[in-house]
Amino acid sequence: MVELYIDIKKIENAIKKNRAKKVLVQAPAGVKMKLNNLLQDLENRLYTTFIISADSCFGACDIPIGTISAIKPDLVIHIGHEKMIKMKGIVYIPLRYEFNHAEKEELLRILYEHLSSSGIKKVCGTATAQYLLLLKWLKKEAKRLGISILLKKGRHEKKGMVLGCETKAAECNAENVLFVGDGFFHAIGISKNTGKNVIILDPLSKKISLLSFKDIEKKLIKRNFAMLKAYHAKNFGVVMSTKPGQFFEREAFEAKRILEKNGRKAVLIATEIVSETSLLDFMLDCYVIIACPRISDDLAHWKTPAITFEELKTIFKKA
Ligand code: SF4
Secondary structure, three states, rough: OOOEEEOOOHHHHHHHHOOOOOEEEEOOOOHHHHHHHHHHHHOOOOOOOEOOOOOOOOOOOOOOOHHHHOOOOOOOEEEOOOOOOOOOOOEOOEEEEEOOHHHHHHHHHHHHHOOOOOOOOOOEEEEEEHHHHHHHHHHHHHHHHOOOEEEEEOOOOEEOOOOOOOOOHHOOOOOOOEEEEOOOOOHHHHHHHHHOEEEEEEEEOOOOEEEEEEHHHHHHHHHHHHHHHHHHOOOEEEEOOOHHHHHHHHHHHHEEEEEEHOOOOOEEEEOOOOOOOOOOOOOOOOOOOEEOOHHHHHHHOOOOOOEEEEHHHHHHHHH
């Protein structure tokens, strides 16, 4: 069975090194429930008190500053993602899945059958942090079978690693991109940014599927409707996320300036988690959301028109 591996030794060393007595731990959904048992032993041995954050932990950008400033821990342990933000007192503990030999062989077979039946001999290999070791193994073994998986460094040290908002590692010299991971979030980001088809190998469900750039183009056309509605709106809210990795104050001020220059009214709004419900009270015609660059995927489901900063710039450049 596939095991989720958390580097407890690294957590222990960080606590000892920082002589931390009060430690705030954050982790993504699905991992929080495991923490109690995992941390019990450390708590007893190191005379440390752990406090588990119930805040969201969607990405490495997602540091709960409100909770940190209230609790004032000696150390924050962020479980789940590779380091993204340089902030003192935060230690990143990436998660990784461990596969036994039979599981890896099965995934290799699924991948090989899919690629060879599609006549593909070369792909650009990408994965989220949890599956990077598996991707490296697949690269080595696929070579034996005549398939080349190219690995490129993105903005992170690790070759092949992508985030939802950072997919430079997918820009190899190959027509198709292989994404090893679960869910569609990262694959959509890759396809949007590269204009390529993405072959998704999900190691948990052991399924392989194709996300074609044509599907993505359909989503992009839907965004044009939102942009048209925004163009006709008069009263705007410019919404800034206060999460450290998503806090872009300069862009928010610039958005307000662009709107006012084009005869619209604009108010600046700050919130930690951007949601349509939290904005209902404002009763504005349209929102410009300055937060995670991937927010436009969610905005498509909002009832009130909402656009990103990039979309705002496109609208008023054309106007
Ligand atoms: S900004 Fe968005 S996509 Fe990037 S790491 Fe944060 S949550 Fe993930």
